[in-house]
Amino acid sequence: MAETITLEVSRYRPEQETEPTYQKYEVPVRKDWVVLDALNHIKDKIDTSLSYRWSCRMGVCGSCGMMVNNEPKLTCATFLSDYVPGPVRVEPLRNFPVVRDLVIAMTDFMDKLLRVKPWIIRDQEKPLSEGEYLQTPEELDAYKQFSMCINCMICYAACPVYGLDPHFVGPAAIALAQRYNRDSRDQGSQERLDILSQHDAIWGCTFVGECTKVCPKHVDPAGAIQQYKLEATKEWFKSFLLPWSAR
Amino acid sequence: MDVSSHDVLLVGGGGAGLRAAIAVAELNPKLSIAVVSKVYPMRSHTVSAEGGAAAVIKAGDTLDDHAYDTISGGDWLTDQDAVEAFVKEAPVEMLQLEHWGCPWSREPDGHIAVRPFGGMKKERTWFAADKTGFHMLHALFQTSLKYGAITRYDEWFVSRLLQDDGRVQGVVAIDLMSGRIQAITAKAVILCTGGCGRVFPFTTNANIKNGDGMALAYRAGAPLKDMEFVQYHPTGLPFTGILITEASRAEGGFLLNKDGYRYLQDYDLGKPQPKPVLRSMELGPRDRLSQAFVKEHEKGRTIQGPYGPVVHLDLRHLGEKVINTKLPFVRELCLKYENIDPIKELIPVRPVVHYMMGGVHTDINGATPLRGLFAAGEVACVSINGANRLGSNSLTELLVFGTRAGKSAAAFALEHEAPNGHVIAQAEDEKRRLEEQFLRKTAGRESIASLRTEMQKTMEESAGIYRTGARLAEAAATLRKLQERFQDVAMSDHSRTFNTELTAALELSFMLDVAEAIVQCALNRTESRGSHQRTDFPKRDDGAFLAHSLALQGKDGTPQVQYLPVTITRWPPAERVYGK
Amino acid sequence: MNQTPAYTTHHPRWYRTRISTYWWSRKWAYFRFIVRELSSIAVAYFVVLTLMQIHALRQGAEAYAAFEEWLRRPLLVTLNAISLFFLLYHAITWFNLAPKAIAARFRGKRIPDILITGSNYGAWLAISVGLVWLLSRG
Numbered sequence: 001m002a003e004t005i006t007l008e009v010s011r012y013r014p015e016q017e018t019e020p021t022y023q024k025y026e027v028p029v030r031k032d033w034v035v036l037d038a039l040n041h042i043k044d045k046i047d048t049s050l051s052y053r054w055s056c057r058m059g060v061c062g063s064c065g066m067m068v069n070n071e072p073k074l075t076c077a078t079f080l081s082d083y084v085p086g087p088v089r090v091e092p093l094r095n096f097p098v099v100r101d102l103v104i105a106m107t108d109f110m111d112k113l114l115r116v117k118p119w120i121i122r123d124q125e126k127p128l129s130e131g132e133y134l135q136t137p138e139e140l141d142a143y144k145q146f147s148m149c150i151n152c153m154i155c156y157a158a159c160p161v162y163g164l165d166p167h168f169v170g171p172a173a174i175a176l177a178q179r180y181n182r183d184s185r186d187q188g189s190q191e192r193l194d195i196l197s198q199h200d201a202i203w204g205c206t207f208v209g210e211c212t213k214v215c216p217k218h219v220d221p222a223g224a225i226q227q228y229k230l231e232a233t234k235e236w237f238k239s240f241l242l243p244w245s246a247r
Numbered sequence: 248m249d250v251s252s253h254d255v256l257l258v259g260g261g262g263a264g265l266r267a268a269i270a271v272a273e274l275n276p277k278l279s280i281a282v283v284s285k286v287y288p289m290r291s292h293t294v295s296a297e298g299g300a301a302a303v304i305k306a307g308d309t310l311d312d313h314a315y316d317t318i319s320g321g322d323w324l325t326d327q328d329a330v331e332a333f334v335k336e337a338p339v340e341m342l343q344l345e346h347w348g349c350p351w352s353r354e355p356d357g358h359i360a361v362r363p364f365g366g367m368k369k370e371r372t373w374f375a376a377d378k379t380g381f382h383m384l385h386a387l388f389q390t391s392l393k394y395g396a397i398t399r400y401d402e403w404f405v406s407r408l409l410q411d412d413g414r415v416q417g418v419v420a421i422d423l424m425s426g427r428i429q430a431i432t433a434k435a436v437i438l439c440t441g442g443c444g445r446v447f448p449f450t451t452n453a454n455i456k457n458g459d460g461m462a463l464a465y466r467a468g469a470p471l472k473d474m475e476f477v478q479y480h481p482t483g484l485p486f487t488g489i490l491i492t493e494a495s496r497a498e499g500g501f502l503l504n505k506d507g508y509r510y511l512q513d514y515d516l517g518k519p520q521p522k523p524v525l526r527s528m529e530l531g532p533r534d535r536l537s538q539a540f541v542k543e544h545e546k547g548r549t550i551q552g553p554y555g556p557v558v559h560l561d562l563r564h565l566g567e568k569v570i571n572t573k574l575p576f577v578r579e580l581c582l583k584y585e586n587i588d589p590i591k592e593l594i595p596v597r598p599v600v601h602y603m604m605g606g607v608h609t610d611i612n613g614a615t616p617l618r619g620l621f622a623a624g625e626v627a628c629v630s631i632n633g634a635n636r637l638g639s640n641s642l643t644e645l646l647v648f649g650t651r652a653g654k655s656a657a658a659f660a661l662e663h664e665a666p667n668g669h670v671i672a673q674a675e676d677e678k679r680r681l682e683e684q685f686l687r688k689t690a691g692r693e694s695i696a697s698l699r700t701e702m703q704k705t706m707e708e709s710a711g712i713y714r715t716g717a718r719l720a721e722a723a724a725t726l727r728k729l730q731e732r733f734q735d736v737a738m739s740d741h742s743r744t745f746n747t748e749l750t751a752a753l754e755l756s757f758m759l760d761v762a763e764a765i766v767q768c769a770l771n772r773t774e775s776r777g778s779h780q781r782t783d784f785p786k787r788d789d790g791a792f793l794a795h796s797l798a799l800q801g802k803d804g805t806p807q808v809q810y811l812p813v814t815i816t817r818w819p820p821a822e823r824v825y826g827k
Numbered sequence: 828m829n830q831t832p833a834y835t836t837h838h839p840r841w842y843r844t845r846i847s848t849y850w851w852s853r854k855w856a857y858f859r860f861i862v863r864e865l866s867s868i869a870v871a872y873f874v875v876l877t878l879m880q881i882h883a884l885r886q887g888a889e890a891y892a893a894f895e896e897w898l899r900r901p902l903l904v905t906l907n908a909i910s911l912f913f914l915l916y917h918a919i920t921w922f923n924l925a926p927k928a929i930a931a932r933f934r935g936k937r938i939p940d941i942l943i944t945g946s947n948y949g950a951w952l953a954i955s956v957g958l959v960w961l962l963s964r965g
Contacts (some may be wrong), residue, residue, distance in 0.1 A: 013744070014744050014840040015742055015744065018842075020842060032486060032487075032584070032586075044694075044696035047739075048695065048696075048737075048738075048739050048751075049739050049740035049748060050747075051740075051745045051747045051748075052747070054454055055290050055292070055454050056294065056295050056454075057453070057487060057489070058295065058487070058489045058580060058584065060378070060381055061289070061290045061294050061295070061453065063286070063290050070854075077584075094844070097841035098841060098844070099424060099744060099745055100745040101745075105424075105841055106287065110287070118392065119347070119390050119392060119393050120346070120347060120348040120390075128339060128342050128343060128346065131342065132345045132346075132351075133346065134356070134357030134358065135353055135357050136355065136356070136357045137353050137355060140350055140352070140353055141937075143350075147350055147382065147385070148378075150289075150294075150381075151289050160850060160851070160857055163846050163850065164846055164850075176389075180348070183348060183350075185346075185348065186348070206860075207924065208856075208860045209856075209860070209927075210856055210857075213856070223927040223928075226924075226928035227928055227929070229928065230928050230929070
């Protein structure tokens with residue numbers, strides 16, 4: 001096992017420079033260290049001015065997404081030893097504006113989440129006194145996979161459509177919409193369809209499929225989007241073949 | 248200085264914060280609500296909780312049963328009126344979250360499923376696979392997006408509470424994105440910043456759990472209650488501290504020492520059965536299990552791993568199907584972080600700090616003694632957890648007391664006038680302090696990381712599972728010295744944009760205050776109760792200590808401890824008995 | 828090039844990376860995706876060719892023989908061979924991706940992807956065999 005490995009870390013200090021540069025650091029290699037541990041080592045012992053986001057260190061909060069050797073990854077789930085002998089290039093998540101060092105601006109992503117109305121929409125709320133909405137394990141299974149998204153934005157970093165056109169609603173947002181559409185308790189499919197059957201929403205997707213490949217939680221956003229396209233098309237046909245059917 | 252104003256301000260956007268914000272919005276849509284969080288809400292530590300949330304819904308279970316389990320589990324330090332209110336409102340709150348879309352696991356007929364959990368005599372823990380906290384937080388966050396009255400200040404770091412006229416009137420916060428420091432005033436402030444596990448070296452807690460709200464309240468003159476009660480979770484992975492959920496024991500896992508022996512049977516926790524028995528053996532309460540580990544280690548029967556002593560959690564006999572349906576996340580964690588497959592191998596585990604029973608003193612409605620200041624969640628101490636929290640009570644606590652604090656804060660805001668402008672001068676002072684002592688500082692020799700490591704080491708050695716008066720007194724002195732050394736901390740990052748060295752320094756200063764409170768309360772409580780074990784005072788002493796410790800910051804900055812009697816209603820103190 | 832305003836204490840200057848025109852060549856997965864999209868040109872080409880074939884057929888045996896002669900030119904043979912490759916690539920990638928769009932469930936369980944892909948290939952094979960049999964009879 002090698003003793004140390006070089007990390008080439010992207011640095012960007014807006015007060016001092018107009019574009020990012022790379023800084024090299026030597027970091028010890030331990031069998032159970034992940035790239036995040038290496039970054040923490042740098043910040044604690046070598047260069048306290050390095051800025052990056054992290055929190056849970058167990059792949060559930062979604063904070064630590066970064067580009068590691070050009071691949072978007074959760075740095076808390078990427079073993080350093082997989083990159084020996086190195087060097088390892090660590091850069092901020094692609095397709096987002098860089099605020100500082102490895103920190104990107106997430107405001108666009110948050111707006112996209114809000115856009116798809118990610119909450120239970122019902123015509124009539126059932127009163128609490130009547131208990132829970134019954135939902136069988138099969139009904140739960142219908143949307144469960146799409147509910148696993150940790151909002152890490154790695155799918156956005158992998159999506160070339162989002163990179164070329166930031167207006168694209170994006171994989172995670174559409175998967176979240178599908179999570180609610182498929183939830184047996186929700187009645188908001190039509191509302192969301194009206195929002196999402198626009199050219200910068202589901203139709204912006206050209207099924208590159210990278211989002212599903214890189215998703216650390218196996219949410220399969222590409223699947224969600226293609227299924228949504230099929231449903232949207234069916235709805236469109238129904239709307240003029242059967243205009244009298246109740247919506 | 249820029250100033251924003253709202254009616255109710257939440258510090259922290261996790262389970263409690265979001266639930267409280269929604270409660271305010273539901274109560275009165277005209278109230279303007281600010282959620283100020285140092286991370287985006289879906290990053291809050293609620294997201295890591297795995298096991299479940301308890302509430303009585305099944306036939307054969309009663310509110311009194313839930314109350315009794317909670318009270319006895321808390322070693323009679325719980326306030327019984329608060330517990331009675333808690334168990335009553337729990338099912339209502341949990342059902343409300345289900346209506347808001349939380350994907351609770353179900354029985355085949357579609358009803359909510361429950362599972363057994365440590366310390367509970369009946370099955371009442373609702374769960375969403377083994378990612379309950381994740382699903383609860385996302386359900387709450389996504390639901391909160393519906394309310395236009397809620398304004399979010401994402402990645403704003405609160406550094407101080409503003410007070411005037413005997414009232415808390417807002418906060419000073421740093422917008423991490425731009426470095427702008429400004430005042431946000433409000434008629435009522437609710438602290439929902441979570442616990443302080445990062446004061447210890449081995450913890451399940453995320454990097455963001457630094458006791459921010461506890462220190463903010465403490466510095467503003469609010470008392471911290473029961474700080475000596477620190478809960479260790481008996482099964483965490485060594486090095487990372489990642490939690491291996493209690494559910495793995497609820498589904499039937501065994502804890503084995505180096506001889507492959509289920510050692511818990513030696514510690515008054517019942518006899519080993521092939522299937523899990525509630526409140527017995529591996530489903531005993533967390534403090535007893537953690538203490539058993541330390542005793543096994545003293546007997547030399549733990550396994551020596553590369554990061555210290557461990558014992559083994561054995562799930563192999565559960566089989567692949569059960570592990571993949573009921574404990575998929577546990578398997579994923581073991582594979583991804585320790586390269587171990589629980590289907591075939593033993594998992595090394597050790598006790599790790601998990602939860603703070605103590606926190607900002609509040610009444611049954613979430614109000615602190617400071618007017619205008621409220622608190623809910625792990626940051627608060629009502630107390631319903633007493634000397635030891637039962638697993639799956641804290642997620643429910645977020646909902647019940649989040650709602651209560653939200654409603655109280657809303658009522659307070661409706662009854663009081665908007666803050667006067669006097670606090671702006673305080674805010675200017677705080678801005679100056681941050682700039683002079685941190686942002687523009689050039690001299691300084693102490694490293695944040697080494698001060699932090701020393702604090703953590705001191706806490707683990709002296710304020711860990713077993714404590715003595717002598718070690719605690721030493722720890723108090725060490726922490727005082729660390730406070731002084733902190734004044735000489737070196738700051739090399741002078742940028743205003745997303746300065747995480749500044750936040751690390753501020754978090755360390757919060758943690759030092761909280762650590763001192765923990766140690767002082769532990770020193771003064773000369774008895775053993777629940778998770779506070781004194782080897783020099785091994786017995787429980789209801790005569791002198793059926794009371795909560797209250798720590799107030801003295802003039803010299805050190806904690807001054809007083810006592811507040813526990814509220815007993817229907818359950819007089821008795822022996823905590825398990826395994827029978 | 829973005830024009831960022833003059834830097835002030837409270838205005839964060841974000842850096843926006845420009846996407847290179849050759850983004851598709853940087854990653855094997857992106858390159859394969861572009862090839863897949865471009866393969867639809869091969870589909871369009873064969874549609875045109877088929878229309879030309881039908882047109883020639885309608886004009887009589889002589890015109891059709893001339894058409895077949897034209898098809899035997901080396902340039903056209905090469906072009907058709909290349910286009911056939913892309914056509915097959917198009918069909919194969921299409922069938923392999925089909926299960927993604929179809930979230931069909933039977934008795935509560937998701938139908939495995941291999942069944943959907945398999946039935947597509949199966950139908951393709953069956954129709955092709957059927958057509959060959961039909962044509963070889965007459």
